[in-house]
Amino acid sequence: MDLGIRGRSAIVTGGSRGIGRETARQFLEEGVRVTICGRNAETLERARAELAQATGGDIHAVVADTMKEADIARLVEGAKQRFGKVDILVNNAGQMYSGRFAVMTDAGLKEQFETKIFGFMRAIRLVYPMMKAQRWGRIVNLIGGAGKEPDPYMFGSGIANSGLLNITKSLSTEFGEDNVLVNAVCPGWVDTNLWRRNALGLAAELGAESEEEARRRAARKNSLNRFGRPEELANAIVFLCSERASYITGVSLNLDGGRLKSLW
Numbered sequence: 001m002d003l004g005i006r007g008r009s010a011i012v013t014g015g016s017r018g019i020g021r022e023t024a025r026q027f028l029e030e031g032v033r034v035t036i037c038g039r040n041a042e043t044l045e046r047a048r049a050e051l052a053q054a055t056g057g058d059i060h061a062v063v064a065d066t067m068k069e070a071d072i073a074r075l076v077e078g079a080k081q082r083f084g085k086v087d088i089l090v091n092n093a094g095q096m097y098s099g100r101f102a103v104m105t106d107a108g109l110k111e112q113f114e115t116k117i118f119g120f121m122r123a124i125r126l127v128y129p130m131m132k133a134q135r136w137g138r139i140v141n142l143i144g145g146a147g148k149e150p151d152p153y154m155f156g157s158g159i160a161n162s163g164l165l166n167i168t169k170s171l172s173t174e175f176g177e178d179n180v181l182v183n184a185v186c187p188g189w190v191d192t193n194l195w196r197r198n199a200l201g202l203a204a205e206l207g208a209e210s211e212e213e214a215r216r217r218a219a220r221k222n223s224l225n226r227f228g229r230p231e232e233l234a235n236a237i238v239f240l241c242s243e244r245a246s247y248i249t250g251v252s253l254n255l256d257g258g259r260l261k262s263l264w
Contacts (some may be wrong), residue, residue, distance in 0.1 A: 005244030006031030009083035011075065013066050013123065014093030016047040018192035019142065019237075022230040023068045023090055026238045032088070035079035036183030037064040037071075058083075064118035066093040068109070075124040080083050085134070086127045091120040092142045095154035104156050112160045120164060123170065128180065137180035138241040141168050143252065145186050145260050167254055172250030181249040183240045188256025189221075190228040191211075223258030 010027050014020040015036025024034045028051060036051075038044040041063045042115055048061035062078040064071035079086050097104075097112040131137025146154035147161025165184060172182040233255050239245055240253070254260050 001244065003030050003238065005088070005241060007033070009033045009035070009079060009085050010090065010241065011035045011037070011079050011086055011123070011127070012090045012092055013064075013075070013119075016040065016044040016061075019187070019190060019230045020090070020092040021047055021051070021232045022234040023092065023237050024059065025051055025055060026231075026234045027088075028052075028055035028059060030238065030242075031057070031222060033058040033060075033083045035060045035062060035075070035082065035086075037062045037066070037075050037093070039063065039065050056158055058099070059080075066123070067114040069118075069122055072119065072122045073126065076123065080130075085130050085155035087131065087134075087136060088138045088140075089123055089127045089242075090140050090142070090237060090241070091123055094142065095159070096144070096154070099156065100152050101155050103177065109156050109159065112156050116160045117163050117167070118190040121167065128175065131180045132175070132178040135179045137175070137178070138245075139171070139175075139182045141182075141184045141238050142237075142241050143168070143184045143186050145188055145254065145256055148186065148252070148254075149260050149262060169250050174220065176249055181240075181245070183245075183249060184252040185231055185233060185237055186252055186254050186256065186260075188254075188259045189226060190230060190233060192230060221259050222256055226257065228255060228257060 010026045010032050012020050015024045016038035023035050027034050042065060044061050048059050052059050060082045062075045064075040066072055094116045097108055141164055143164045144157055144161045146158035147165045150158050168182055168184040176183055236255055238255060
């Protein structure tokens with residue numbers, strides 16, 4: 001199925017690994033010109049080179065920390081200079097702030113807000129005028145299930161993610177008249193480095209004796225009894241950015257194997 005986005009220009013933040021890298025790959029295979037960013041120059045360049053070789057696509061990489069306003073500005077300007085415009089923004093960069101209330105710190109929560117709430121909004125603020133001018137744009141925010149279903153262990157992430165859900169819904173209404181569609185994807189546990197970085201803490205929370213046991217227990221919380229794969233998330237992200245999703249906006253799509261049990 002032709003997704004109708006060949007020749008478009010996309011920014012994927014956190015595009016050097018995991019879900020972001022797989023999203024960039026699928027965009028390139030659809031003929032989209034892609035700018036990725038990451039904080040580690042070596043990892044980012046390796047991802048850029050490997051994706052270019054694997055797909056034959058046009059991919060640009062900018063070292064940037066999305067906690068820093070100047071870096072986001074440089075990222076967007078780099079995409080404009082390379083490809084002339086930005087049609088698609090995938091706000092994927094971020095981290096999970098896990099732990100119960102007793103261990104949460106002001107500094108940790110501020111960092112979560114800078115990365116996700118402010119980082120996402122700053123990128124949107126810079127790309128939206130281009131999208132509005134051409135009356136076509138797609139924005140997808142990677143959020144997380146803790147924003148919909150509060151979990152004491154995910155207290156910090158839940159606070160930030162609830163805000164991002166509000167931002168997504170509000171902007172979908174405001175931007176709709178300009179044909180700029182704003183949606184969210186809410187992942188469950190996905191087999192990426194983010195899981196591995198948080199495995200020890202989750203093992204302690206679940207009372208598991210090993211990371212492997214923690215993984216099994218976490219997987220059993222969803223209906224499919226397994227972790228997701230980055231390509232499964234990317235499938236949905238790329239679809240939401242396509243012409244085939246032209247009547248979808250304001251949606252927060254759960255990609256969690258059925259973990260969240262709420263009706264809405």
